[in-house]
Amino acid sequence: MRVLLRTPPLLIPTMLLAEFLPWYFLHVPKVIIRTYVGYVRAFAKIFSILFLLRTLISPWKSIADRYPENMLQLLQVFKVWTLNCTARGVGLVIRTATILVALIIQVLLLAVFVTVLCIWVAFPLLALLGIEYVFFSFQTT
Amino acid sequence: MTNARFHLEATQAYAGVALHRLLFSIPSWLVYIAVLVSGIHFSLKYESPELLAVTVITVTFALFALYFFIVSHLWHKNRSHLTSENLADRLSADMVRMLTKEAEVTAGSLLHAALATRRGATFLQLLGVERKSFLQDFEYDVHKEEGIIALLERADKLRGEEGETCIDGNIIVFLFLAEGGEEATAFLNEQDLALKDVKHVLSWEQFHETWDLAVHSWHPERLVERIGTIGHGWVQGYTDELDAYCTDLTKGLSEQSSSEIVIHKQEIEQVLQVLSRSADQNVLLLGRSGVGKRTLVQNVAKAIRTHEDKQTLPYTRVLLLHSELLVSSAAQPDTVLLQALNRASRAGRFMLVVDNLSVLVQCRKGDVLAVLAKFLKSPKLSLLAVANPQDYHVLRSKDPALGELFETVTVDDAARDETLLVLMEHAFHIWDRTRLRLSYKTLMAVLDLSDRYVGSEGFPGKAIVVLNDAALAAKRRGGVIITEEDVRTAVSVKAHMDVSEISEDERGRLLKLEEKIKTRIIGQDDALAALANALKRARLELTNRARPIGTFLFLGPTGVGKTQTAKELAAAYFGDEEALIRLDMNEFSNADSVKLLVGAPDVSDELAEGQLARRVQDKPFSLILLDEIEKAHPAVINVFLQVLDEGHLTDSTGIKTDFRNTIIIATSNAGALFIRDFLRAHEGEKETDFKQSLIDSIIKEKTFTPEFINRFDEVVLYRPLSVEDAKRVSLLMLDEIVGDLKDKKGIAVELEEGVVEMIVEQGYSREFGAREMRRTIVDLVENYLADYMLKNDVKRGDTIRIRKVDLGTDT
Numbered sequence: 001m002r003v004l005l006r007t008p009p010l011l012i013p014t015m016l017l018a019e020f021l022p023w024y025f026l027h028v029p030k031v032i033i034r035t036y037v038g039y040v041r042a043f044a045k046i047f048s049i050l051f052l053l054r055t056l057i058s059p060w061k062s063i064a065d066r067y068p069e070n071m072l073q074l075l076q077v078f079k080v081w082t083l084n085c086t087a088r089g090v091g092l093v094i095r096t097a098t099i100l101v102a103l104i105i106q107v108l109l110l111a112v113f114v115t116v117l118c119i120w121v122a123f124p125l126l127a128l129l130g131i132e133y134v135f136f137s138f139q140t141t
Numbered sequence: 142m143t144n145a146r147f148h149l150e151a152t153q154a155y156a157g158v159a160l161h162r163l164l165f166s167i168p169s170w171l172v173y174i175a176v177l178v179s180g181i182h183f184s185l186k187y188e189s190p191e192l193l194a195v196t197v198i199t200v201t202f203a204l205f206a207l208y209f210f211i212v213s214h215l216w217h218k219n220r221s222h223l224t225s226e227n228l229a230d231r232l233s234a235d236m237v238r239m240l241t242k243e244a245e246v247t248a249g250s251l252l253h254a255a256l257a258t259r260r261g262a263t264f265l266q267l268l269g270v271e272r273k274s275f276l277q278d279f280e281y282d283v284h285k286e287e288g289i290i291a292l293l294e295r296a297d298k299l300r301g302e303e304g305e306t307c308i309d310g311n312i313i314v315f316l317f318l319a320e321g322g323e324e325a326t327a328f329l330n331e332q333d334l335a336l337k338d339v340k341h342v343l344s345w346e347q348f349h350e351t352w353d354l355a356v357h358s359w360h361p362e363r364l365v366e367r368i369g370t371i372g373h374g375w376v377q378g379y380t381d382e383l384d385a386y387c388t389d390l391t392k393g394l395s396e397q398s399s400s401e402i403v404i405h406k407q408e409i410e411q412v413l414q415v416l417s418r419s420a421d422q423n424v425l426l427l428g429r430s431g432v433g434k435r436t437l438v439q440n441v442a443k444a445i446r447t448h449e450d451k452q453t454l455p456y457t458r459v460l461l462l463h464s465e466l467l468v469s470s471a472a473q474p475d476t477v478l479l480q481a482l483n484r485a486s487r488a489g490r491f492m493l494v495v496d497n498l499s500v501l502v503q504c505r506k507g508d509v510l511a512v513l514a515k516f517l518k519s520p521k522l523s524l525l526a527v528a529n530p531q532d533y534h535v536l537r538s539k540d541p542a543l544g545e546l547f548e549t550v551t552v553d554d555a556a557r558d559e560t561l562l563v564l565m566e567h568a569f570h571i572w573d574r575t576r577l578r579l580s581y582k583t584l585m586a587v588l589d590l591s592d593r594y595v596g597s598e599g600f601p602g603k604a605i606v607v608l609n610d611a612a613l614a615a616k617r618r619g620g621v622i623i624t625e626e627d628v629r630t631a632v633s634v635k636a637h638m639d640v641s642e643i644s645e646d647e648r649g650r651l652l653k654l655e656e657k658i659k660t661r662i663i664g665q666d667d668a669l670a671a672l673a674n675a676l677k678r679a680r681l682e683l684t685n686r687a688r689p690i691g692t693f694l695f696l697g698p699t700g701v702g703k704t705q706t707a708k709e710l711a712a713a714y715f716g717d718e719e720a721l722i723r724l725d726m727n728e729f730s731n732a733d734s735v736k737l738l739v740g741a742p743d744v745s746d747e748l749a750e751g752q753l754a755r756r757v758q759d760k761p762f763s764l765i766l767l768d769e770i771e772k773a774h775p776a777v778i779n780v781f782l783q784v785l786d787e788g789h790l791t792d793s794t795g796i797k798t799d800f801r802n803t804i805i806i807a808t809s810n811a812g813a814l815f816i817r818d819f820l821r822a823h824e825g826e827k828e829t830d831f832k833q834s835l836i837d838s839i840i841k842e843k844t845f846t847p848e849f850i851n852r853f854d855e856v857v858l859y860r861p862l863s864v865e866d867a868k869r870v871s872l873l874m875l876d877e878i879v880g881d882l883k884d885k886k887g888i889a890v891e892l893e894e895g896v897v898e899m900i901v902e903q904g905y906s907r908e909f910g911a912r913e914m915r916r917t918i919v920d921l922v923e924n925y926l927a928d929y930m931l932k933n934d935v936k937r938g939d940t941i942r943i944r945k946v947d948l949g950t951d952t
Contacts (some may be wrong), residue, residue, distance in 0.1 A: 019215070020210055023214050024206065027214070035361075038360075038361035038362075039361050041361065042361035042365050046364070046365055046369070046370055047370075048372045051370075051372055051453045052372045055375070058375075060375065061379060062376060062378035062488055094375070095375070098371060123202055127195075127198075127199045130195035130199065131195060133191065134191060134196075137192070
C-alpha cells in the first residue's frame with residue numbers, strides 16, 4: 001500500500017484514460033490481426049498449397065516407367081501408360097485432398113480469429129448489456 | 142542529457158506496480174470473493190443463474206484484460222517513455238518493482254535492487270558469484286553520496302552501447318563493477334577476473350536472455366519448424382536400398398536444436414557455391430576431428446532446405462552414408478552401392494554425405510570409389526565427402542586421382558572467440574538437459590585447458606567434449622554447479638595427464654624437482670637449478686602458451702650428464718621414463734634427412750609421413766631429446782626453429798602437430814675444448830661471463846647461428862667433472878651394480894676401504910667425464926665380479942668382498 005500512497009493521486013486514473021483505452025481498442029486488435037496473419041502464413045507454408053498446385057498431377061512418389069523405344073509394342077506402351085496415369089491419378093487425389101484440408105483449416109482459423117476479435121472489441125458493451133439485463137431481471141422480479 | 146531528473150513515480154512501470162498491487166493484493170482478492178459470494182447469494186435468492194454468470198464473466202475478463210494491460214503494455218521493455226528527461230522511465234519494470242521495495246533511492250539501493258532482478262541475478266551467477274558473498278566481498282559503500290542522476294546517465298549510455306531497450310539489473314551491476322573505483326578493482330582482483338572478462342559475461346547474459354525468451358512452441362514460426370511442410374516429399378521416389386545404409390539428415394531437420402552460433406560461415410558459402418554448379422557438384426571437407434565438419438554439413442542441409450522452401454522447389458534429400466555399415470554388412474559393397482545409387486538417382490535429387498571416405502576407399506571388397514566416381518557427374522547427385530587430413534594424404538598416396546574428383550574445402554579449427562561463443566551456447570543446452578550451472582571462469586577453464594592439453598582434436602569439438610565430461614563429473618559427485626575442478630578432472634582423463642590444480646603434494650614434488658634430479662646428476666647444480674626454475678614457471682602456466690613447456694640447450698663436454706638429465710627429467714616431470722623421444726642427430730646430417738622429421742612432399746614417397754610429427758602425435762606429453770644437435774644439417778635445424786618458436790610443426794602434407802606439451806632438450810658437445818681451456822685459465826670466474834664467452838665462441842665457430850641459440854628458454858652449461866664429483870659418480874654407479882646384484886641374485890657385495898679411491902684414480906678423466914668412469918668400473922668391478930662368480934660357487938645370501946689387491950691384480 002506504501003506504493004499507492006506514494007503515487008500521485010491522479011496518476012492511475014490518468015494512465016487508464018491515456019493508455020488503457022487506446023491499448024484496448026487499437027493496440028490489442030492489431031496484435032490479434034498480426035497473430036492471425038502469422039498463423040495463416042504458417043499453415044500456408046505447412047501445406048505448401050503453391051507447391052501442391054504446381055505438382056498437382058505429378059506422379060505419386062515419382063512412380064513412373066519409361067515408354068519403350070519401339071512404340072509399336074502396344075501392350076508394353078499401354079502398361080506404361082496405365083502405370084503412369086495411375087501414379088498421376090493417385091498424386092492428384094492425395095494432393096487435392098490435402099489442398100481441401102488446408103482450405104478447411106484456413107476457414108476455421110478465420111472463424112476463430114473473427115470470434116476472438118469480436119469478443120475482445122465488443123466485450124465492454126456486452127458486459128454493460130449483461131449488467132443491464134441482470135438489473136432489469138431484478139426489477140421484474 | 143540536459144534537464145535530466147529522476148521521478149520513479151512518474152513512470153508507466155511504477156503505475157503498473159501500483160495497479161498490480163491494487164488489483165492483485167490479498168484485500169483485493171477478498172473483495173472479489175465477496176462479490177462472488179454475493180452473486181451466488183442473489184442468484185439463488187432470485188433464482189437467476191444469469192446473474193452469477195454475468196458477474197463471474199465480467200469480473201474475470203476485466204481482471205484478465207487489466208493484467209494483460211500491465212504486463213504487455215506498462216511493463217513492456219519497449220514501452221513508450223512519458224518524458225525524455227525522466228531517467229527512471231529508462232529502467233526496466235523489474236528494476237522499478239525492486240526499487241519500490243527500497244525506502245529511498247540511492248546508489249546503494251540501486252545496486253541492491255539490481256541484484257534482486259532476474260537479469261542482475263543471472264549476471265552474477267554467470268560471473269560465478271553468489272549474491273550474498275557479492276554483497277559481503279564487494280565493499281561498496283552503499284551510503285556513498287553518489288548522484289543518482291549521474292549514475293543513471295552513465296547506465297543509460299551503456300544501455301545504448303549494448304543495444305538494450307531499458308536499464309536492467311545486468312547493466313547496473315556491470316556499471317558498478319566497471320566504474321566502481323578501487324572497491325570494484327579489489328573485488329575483481331579477488332575473483333581473479335579482468336574487466337574484459339566482466340564484459341564477456343555481460344554479452345553472455347544478453348545471449349542468455351535471447352535464449353530464455355526464445356519463441357514458444359505454439360508460435361507460428363515454431364509450428365512450421367515442428368510440423369514441417371506437407372507435399373514436398375511426394376515428388377521424391379523410394380530409395381529403399383540406399384535407406385538401409387543411410388540416415389536422412391533432412392528428416393526432422395527443423396526439429397533439431399537450432400543453433401544461434403554458426404561458425405565456418407565462409408566454408409558453408411564455399412560448399413553451397415560448389416553445390417549450385419550445374420556439374421561437378423562434389424565437395425571434400427577436409428579437417429581434423431572436432432572442427433565441426435558434421436555441423437557444417439547440417440548447416441549446409443538447412444541452407445539448402447531454406448532456399449528450396451523460399452523457391453517452392455522439390456526438396457533435396459541429404460543422406461548420410463554409414464560407410465562402415467555398408468562395408469561390413471554387404472558381401473559386395475560396390476554392387477550394392479551401384480544398385481542403390483542407380484535407383485536413388487531416378488527417385489529425385491539428393492546429396493550423399495560420406496562421413497568417413499577412407500573406409501570406402503580402402504574397402505578391399507570391390508572398387509567402391511569407382512562406383513561413386515561413376516555418379517559424380519550426375520546432376521541429380523551431389524557427393525559431400527568428409528575426411529581428416531592424415532587419412533586423406535594416405536588415400537591420395539594410393540590413388541592420386543582422388544584429388545581430382547572433388548572440390549576440396551578445408552575446415553580449420555574454430556578461433557578461440559568463436560569457440561567461447563559455442564561453449565556459451567552449449568552451457569544453455571547443458572542447463573536444459575541436466576540443470577547444471579557453470580560460471581564464466583569454468584568456461585574459460587574449459588577453453589584454456591582443452592586448448593593446452595587436448596591436442597589431438599580441433600576446436601570447438603574438443604572443448605564441447607571436455608565440457609560434457611565435466612558436466613558428468615559434476616553430476617557424479619552430486620553437485621549442481623560445474624566447477625573448474627570438474628573441468629580439470631575431465632581434461633586429466635582425456636589428456637592422460639594430471640592437470641588438476643597444483644596440490645600441496647604436487648607443489649612439494651615440483652619444489653623438490655631439482656633436489657630429486659640432483660641425486661642422480663652430479664656436479665651440475667647451477668645447470669639443474671636453471672632447468673628446474675624454468676619448469677616451475679611452466680607448471681604455474683606463467684610461460685608463453687604458444688611454445689613448448691620448456692626448451693633447453695645443454696652445452697658441455699661428453700660424459701657430464703646431459704643425456705642423463707633428460708632421462709631423469711622425463712621421469713620426474715611426466716612421471717614416465719618412456720615419455721622420452723630421443724633423436725640421434727647423427728642420423729640427420731644431410732639435407733634429405735629433413736624428410737625423416739616432416740615427411741616428404743611427394744605422397745608416394747615412403748617417407749611421406751614425418752617420423753617426429755607422428756611420434757609427437759602419438760605421445761603429445763613427452764620430452765624430445767635432440768642428442769648432439771651440432772651434427773644435424775642446417776636444414777634440419779631450420780625445422781626446429783619453427784618448433785621452438787611457435788610450438789608446432791607443419792609437415793610436408795600441411796598437417797600441424799602440436800608441440801606445446803613437450804619439453805625440448807638439445808645437447809651439444811660444441812665448445813667442449815673451449816670449456817676445458819677456459820676453466821683451466823679462469824678458475825673461479827663468474828658463470829655469466831663464462832657462458833657468454835662460450836656462446837660467442839660457438840657462434841664464431843659457426844656451429845650454431847645466434848637465432849638458433851636465442852630460441853631456447855635457457856642455455857644450460859655443464860661443467861667438466863671435478864675429482865670430488867667423479868668420486869660421487871663412481872659411488873652412484875657402484876651402488877647401482879651392488880643393488881642390482883642384491884635384487885636379482887641375492888648376493889651382497891662389500892668394498893674394502895680404498896677401493897673407491899682407486900677406481901676414481903683410474904677412471905677420472907676431465908675430458909670424457911662419467912663415460913670414462915663407467916668404462917673403468919666395467920673393466921675393474923664388473924669383470925672381477927663375473928670372474929669371481931664363475932670360479933667360486935656363490936650362492937644366494939653369500940657376500941663377495943672386493944679388495945684393492947683383487948682389482949690391482951686384474952689390472
